[in-house]
Amino acid sequence: MKKVKLKQNLSIAIISFMAVSSFGATVQGESKTKINADAAILVNADTGKIVDKYNEDQLLGIASMTKMMTEYLVLEAIDKGRIKWSDTYSVSDKVYQLANAPGLSNVPLHADEAYTVKELYEAMVIKSGNGAAIALAEVVAGSEGEFVKRMNAKANELGMEHYQFVNSSGLSNYDMLGMHPEGTDANGENMVSAEDMATLAYHLIKDYPEVLKTSGTNYKYFRKGTDEEYLMKNTNAMLEDPAHSYKGADGLKTGTTPFAGSTFTGTAERDGVRYISVILDAKDQYGQPSSAERFIQTRKLLNYGFNQFESAQFTLDDAVKKKTVPVKDGNEFEVEMALDKSIEARMRKEDIDDAKLKLNLDKSKLNEKGELLAPIEKGEKIGELILVSKEKEEYILDHLKQETKVEVYAAASVEKANWFVRSARNIGEFFVSLF
Missing domain, CATH: 3.40.710.10 (DD-peptidase/beta-lactamase superfamily)
Structure with missing residues (x-):
């Protein structure tokens, strides 16, 4: 050689x-x-x-x-x-x-x-x-x-x-x-x-x-x-x-x-x-x-x-001020979000305080107004919380590269309101829209 x-x-x-x-x-x-x-x-x-x-x-x-x-x-x-x-x-x-x-x-x-x-x-x-x-x-x-x-x-x-x-x-x-x-x-x-x-x-x-x-x-x-x-x-x-x-x-x-x-x-x-x-x-x-x-x-x-570097943990409190999502046609007007576990990541110490988190709700479960559609089961997945990297991340193997994220769940069940309640709400919303 x-x-x-x-x-x-x-x-x-x-x-x-x-x-x-x-x-x-x-x-x-x-x-x-x-x-x-x-x-x-x-x-x-x-x-x-x-x-x-x-x-x-x-x-x-x-x-x-x-x-x-x-x-x-x-x-x-x-x-x-x-x-x-x-x-x-x-x-x-x-x-x-x-x-x-x-x-x-x-x-x-x-x-x-x-x-x-x-x-x-x-x-x-x-x-x-x-x-x-x-x-x-x-x-x-x-x-x-x-x-x-x-x-x-x-x-x-x-x-x-x-x-x-x-x-x-x-x-x-x-x-x-x-x-x-x-x-x-x-x-x-x-x-x-x-x-x-x-x-x-x-x-x-x-x-x-x-x-x-x-x-x-x-x-x-x-x-x-x-x-x-x-x-x-x-x-x-x-x-x-x-x-x-x-x-x-x-x-x-x-x-x-x-x-x-x-x-x-x-x-x-x-x-x-x-x-x-x-x-x-x-x-x-x-x-x-x-x-x-x-x-x-x-x-x-x-x-x-x-x-x-330091092992950092992030929760919903680090991502949003309000941890509830509006619900359409439910017996409750909103449902609280929850995580099974926090996001964990190894980060440079100076980057932890400036970490950016993104909440992605499941669009298939939302209407055009961003409301969840009732009924909703407790523990049902409704989105993901994602840690957004500030710089390009590289891995020794391509398949190891993945977003740092955890699933977001509904913290409680929300049953669908009965026909009378839904109708009354729709009538009320109609008059509100007129005036």
């Missing part, structure tokens, strides 16, 4: 230019938080709404964040009963060589041992074990080549648009000792845009929230009490690392290769509010790649979401 070779061969030659040009462009980009990275995004994990972004659609290297897709397919296979946590795997020659290759992130796997799917999964998620990821690909699909096909198919199914998966681990294919997956380029790289990494994280958390229990584990012993006992320390420094720990952090995945730089898909939850952040190729203050900066830049993104 030309992109791979270009970045490898020219990275040293252009580092000074990056410090002046690329870094400057990042600071001057769309991001409200001035993130120092090639690309970044912050997303509300509940709604999929984009809170902040920079260069979010560019296809870039993701390194071991690739394992998030492997995690999804493993958890899906478990969920659908195709494999079980207790299933055992005998190490293939390919996995043995790559799981014990110097310089690669791994939990060593022995050729003469069998490992459970659970053990391999934890080694992949917590320690970012490359051999474990490839082993799981073989468990799920029979071969890593077939698994890669499923990875790309699942990306399409999840609504991702800018992606290229070439292996299950996130290694550069040229680092796989000539054993890269069949059907992929020997110099292939796993590449996904920041927005699509957020999309994958959104689905992973929504569909399989149990992933957070493992990704949020700071350390765990692999095969504790055996000759293979190995302390797995999580690569996510935002969990409990003294320099980078962050309240509420519990995932998701780091990544580092010469091609991708230092990357991180993070997530944190506070008071029932969860954000997803993605940093691709983090840079330090001089515009140079930095492992620590992926956590520093993630903190900036998450702080923006948690500190600058």
Whole structure:
């Protein structure tokens, strides 16, 4: 791939230019938080709404964040009963060589041992074990080549648009000792845009929230009490690392290769509010790649979401002065409106007091004078209360975009008045109209 070779061969030659040009462009980009990275995004994990972004659609290297897709397919296979946590795997020659290759992130796997799917999964998620990821690909699909096909198919199914998966681990294919997956380029790289990494994280958390229990584990012993006992320390420094720990952090995945730089898909939850952040190729203050900066830049993104935004609630009192609607031909002249629940929205603090609400009554239930027509049942839907956004809202997936609204109901029943009362009223209205 030309992109791979270009970045490898020219990275040293252009580092000074990056410090002046690329870094400057990042600071001057769309991001409200001035993130120092090639690309970044912050997303509300509940709604999929984009809170902040920079260069979010560019296809870039993701390194071991690739394992998030492997995690999804493993958890899906478990969920659908195709494999079980207790299933055992005998190490293939390919996995043995790559799981014990110097310089690669791994939990060593022995050729003469069998490992459970659970053990391999934890080694992949917590320690970012490359051999474990490839082993799981073989468990799920029979071969890593077939698994890669499923990875790309699942990306399409999840609504991702800018992606290229070439292996299950996130290694550069040229680092796989000539054993890269069949059907992929020997110099292939796993590449996904920041927005699509957020999309994958959104689905992973929504569909399989149990992933957070493992990704949020700071350390765990692999095969504790055996000759293979190995302390797995999580690569996510935002969990409990003294320099980078962050309240509420519990995932998701780091990544580092010469091609991708230092990357991180993070997530944190506070008071029932969860954000997803993605940093691709983090840079330090001089515009140079930095492992620590992926956590520093993630903190900036998450702080923006948690500190600058607030969960606001709105009721009918915030929208109208009079909470009743006139009724035509009823035994009452009006009916009070009610809500089952208030409108809830995550908004910038400075925008809450100026929030605009719109009451839309159901036109099919109104006459030309804007009156409801009796009879009306208590609890009958008569309209909607809508929160009107002051600016264009963007979401990681188009189908997630929807109006923030709640239904408006009749608070009481209004029976239709009898014929005599209706006739008297009509006569009275006639004479009023004459004079």
